[in-house]
Amino acid sequence: MSDTLVQISNAVIEGRVKDAPGLTHNALQAGLTAKDILDKGLMPGMDVVGAEFKKGKKFVPEVLLSARTMQASLDILKPLLAEAGAKMTGKVVVGTVKGDLHDIGKNLVGMMLEGSGFEVVDLGKDVAPEKFVDAVKKEKPNIVAMSALLTTTMRSMGHTVTALKEAGLRDAVKIMIGGAPVTADFAAQIGADAYAPNAPAAAELAKKFVSA
Amino acid sequence: MFGPDLRFKPKLTVLNPAQIEQIHQATLEVLERTGVEVAHARALELLHGGGARVDGKRVRLPSWMVERAIRQAPHRVVLGDRSGERKVFLEGDKSWFGPSLDCIDYLDPLTDERRRFVSDDCRITATVADALPNFSWVMTIGMADDVPADIADRVIARQVFQTTVKPLVFCCKDANSVRDIYEMALLIAGSESRFRGAPTIVHYSEPISPLLYYDPAVEKILFCAEYGIPLINFPAPQGGSTAPATFAGEIVQASAESLSGLVLAQLARPGAPFIYGAFATVMDMRTTVFSYGAAEMSLMVAAMSQMAQHYQLPFFGTAGATDAKFPDAQAGAEVAFSCLASALVGANLVHDAGSWLDHGSLASPAFMVLVNEIISMVNQFMGGVPVNGETLALEMIDRVGPGGHFLNEDHTLRHFRDVWYSNVFDRTIYTAWLAEDGRRFEQRLRDHTAELMQHRPAPLPDATLAELEKMARHWK
Numbered sequence: 001m002s003d004t005l006v007q008i009s010n011a012v013i014e015g016r017v018k019d020a021p022g023l024t025h026n027a028l029q030a031g032l033t034a035k036d037i038l039d040k041g042l043m044p045g046m047d048v049v050g051a052e053f054k055k056g057k058k059f060v061p062e063v064l065l066s067a068r069t070m071q072a073s074l075d076i077l078k079p080l081l082a083e084a085g086a087k088m089t090g091k092v093v094v095g096t097v098k099g100d101l102h103d104i105g106k107n108l109v110g111m112m113l114e115g116s117g118f119e120v121v122d123l124g125k126d127v128a129p130e131k132f133v134d135a136v137k138k139e140k141p142n143i144v145a146m147s148a149l150l151t152t153t154m155r156s157m158g159h160t161v162t163a164l165k166e167a168g169l170r171d172a173v174k175i176m177i178g179g180a181p182v183t184a185d186f187a188a189q190i191g192a193d194a195y196a197p198n199a200p201a202a203a204e205l206a207k208k209f210v211s212a
Numbered sequence: 213m214f215g216p217d218l219r220f221k222p223k224l225t226v227l228n229p230a231q232i233e234q235i236h237q238a239t240l241e242v243l244e245r246t247g248v249e250v251a252h253a254r255a256l257e258l259l260h261g262g263g264a265r266v267d268g269k270r271v272r273l274p275s276w277m278v279e280r281a282i283r284q285a286p287h288r289v290v291l292g293d294r295s296g297e298r299k300v301f302l303e304g305d306k307s308w309f310g311p312s313l314d315c316i317d318y319l320d321p322l323t324d325e326r327r328r329f330v331s332d333d334c335r336i337t338a339t340v341a342d343a344l345p346n347f348s349w350v351m352t353i354g355m356a357d358d359v360p361a362d363i364a365d366r367v368i369a370r371q372v373f374q375t376t377v378k379p380l381v382f383c384c385k386d387a388n389s390v391r392d393i394y395e396m397a398l399l400i401a402g403s404e405s406r407f408r409g410a411p412t413i414v415h416y417s418e419p420i421s422p423l424l425y426y427d428p429a430v431e432k433i434l435f436c437a438e439y440g441i442p443l444i445n446f447p448a449p450q451g452g453s454t455a456p457a458t459f460a461g462e463i464v465q466a467s468a469e470s471l472s473g474l475v476l477a478q479l480a481r482p483g484a485p486f487i488y489g490a491f492a493t494v495m496d497m498r499t500t501v502f503s504y505g506a507a508e509m510s511l512m513v514a515a516m517s518q519m520a521q522h523y524q525l526p527f528f529g530t531a532g533a534t535d536a537k538f539p540d541a542q543a544g545a546e547v548a549f550s551c552l553a554s555a556l557v558g559a560n561l562v563h564d565a566g567s568w569l570d571h572g573s574l575a576s577p578a579f580m581v582l583v584n585e586i587i588s589m590v591n592q593f594m595g596g597v598p599v600n601g602e603t604l605a606l607e608m609i610d611r612v613g614p615g616g617h618f619l620n621e622d623h624t625l626r627h628f629r630d631v632w633y634s635n636v637f638d639r640t641i642y643t644a645w646l647a648e649d650g651r652r653f654e655q656r657l658r659d660h661t662a663e664l665m666q667h668r669p670a671p672l673p674d675a676t677l678a679e680l681e682k683m684a685r686h687w688k
Binding site for chain 1: 316355361362364385420424426450452453454495497498499500501572573
């Protein structure tokens with residue numbers, strides 16, 4: 001691996017946001033492709049960060065700082081990736097479901113997904129089933145991720161799954177859900193594909209979905 | 213020679229007067245400069261009419277409005293039990309412990325099986341709460357996974373009403389549910405005037421941190437103010453995610469959130485009973501968990517309790533919960549720490565005692581029993597050292613003299629029971645312990661819990677039960 005890529009990985013691992021653009025430009029000038037920088041510089045860095053987090057050595061704000069470092073590089077790489085027809089890890093539509101205004105969990109999932117190389121379309125909170133349907137039509141994501149904190153609003157997740165089915169889009173996406181009252185049983189019950197107990201687990205699950 | 217009983221209640225402070233003043237000014241600044249977001253039309257009208265600067269959904273509260281609301285609110289709230297007796301005095305630095313609510317899971321105390329919390333579990337936890345002397349009041353403790361989510365809040369409230377005579381602090385989904393629960397409380401009290409004489413219910417509503425109200429929360433605040441139901445406006449900020457990571461910043465934001473509800477309640481009805489507070493804790497940055505056992509939580513609760521005393525507002529505190537998954541050593545340590553801190557600082561209505569294991573997700577009667585035991589220790593400590601002629605015992609010390617003993621003294625007979633004895637903590641001599649099956653702590657806790665589960669609370673009259681059944685049919 002070239003030194004430039006190692007430097008990019010290290011910048012991600014150490015969360016040096018300011019260094020990311022310069023290192024990215026250097027790498028491009030050295031003739032590396034955007035795809036190479038993503039796959040061999042940024043992602044390996046984030047893999048290390050993910051592993052450190054799992055071991056309890058890195059904490060959430062540090063993981064998010066690494067994710068922001070990666071984003072700073074991706075801001076430069078994205079147009080180039082698009083030109084080359086290369087893809088990001090995948091695309092995820094995220095939202096807190098209808099009736100629920102609690103969005104800290106959803107925000108964390110979104111940031112963790114970005115840190116895993118996903119393109120994230122955040123629909124915000126109090127998102128009605130039809131809005132999820134519209135977003136799936138428009139954005140063509142690999143995954144829909146829904147969050148709810150309340151037992152009274154978690155049913156909206158089921159309604160969203162139904163709406164996606166009725167729109168003929170259910171099989172076009174993987175659906176994952178999370179939130180304090182949500183369980184794997186509930187996910188199975190409403191016809192979602194999986195449940196994630198927290199944001200890092202959601203990011204891992206998403207990676208499994210797109211690599212499958 | 214000695215005057216009256218010089219009893220001194222042990223006291224903890226974590227803020228000095230200058231810090232209290234600084235936090236107060238900062239809180240006013242947040243409300244005046246940043247404000248809160250409210251979408252509810254009637255609330256916006258009330259707030260605007262009351263002097264707030266309303267800009268779309270953003271409501272900024274001038275300091276005079278906040279300070280007036282603090283003065284307008286009652287400085288004490290007294291809760292009654294089922295018989296109408298005034299039992300829980302939320303005033304000054306008196307602490308009253310009670311359990312919690314909304315646990316998703318239930319840990320069977322006899323088998324350690326963990327499963328979803330269902331409505332009948334609520335009967336068991338309410339039974340145990342009724343039996344435990346250190347729970348002065350109750351909450352619903354769990355969710356009811358076996359009934360439709362729309363009516364679950366009232367199903368468990370009814371379960372608690374039928375099971376314990378103690379005052380109920382409850383949470384529910386909207387104002388319609390508050391009305392149904394209020395009607396049950398009125399029925400049990402016998403009349404509105406009896407209910408007013410000693411309210412048996414307190415509603416607990418939550419703004420969303422940071423600084424946001426969703427409509428059902430606003431409607432609940434307005435409903436409670438209008439009907440004189442004591443109201444807790446209780447945000448749950450997490451340092452580092454939904455509030456600043458610094459303790460002072462989080463306390464200021466939390467205080468602003470709670471006080472913004474006070475302003476609204478006092479505009480709806482001046483003098484509406486209001487209980488201030490916040491569940492200010494940290495986000496655990498290794499797991500993203502909202503910690504219920506953190507030392508920082510106890511520190512921030514203590515600070516906010518001092519703010520409440522400064523404002524002369526009753527305070528809703530938090531102690532006696534744990535992030536542990538069993539009533540184990542971690543649970544014991546976290547609970548002992550938080551309960552002692554709360555009692556020492558004088559938090560009034562202290563919730564979460566013994567019903568939140570596994571950071572707010574798991575209820576267990578055995579844990580309730582453990583926490584009751586710990587609160588007994590805390591209460592014993594809080595009794596302080598009574599100092600008077602009798603307790604100084606100088607005559608006896610002189611009479612017994614050097615080398616004597618006190619075992620046969622009448623004075624000893626009069627006072628040896630001042631010492632507290634535990635039902636579950638062990639002090640037996642090793643050989644005696646072995647001879648008695650060598651039961652370890654977990655086993656003794658389990659056995660004692662099983663006994664307490666046999667407690668049969670006083671039933672409601674048949675006519676009241678029949679009326680509750682009728683009410684339940686109309687729940688939506």
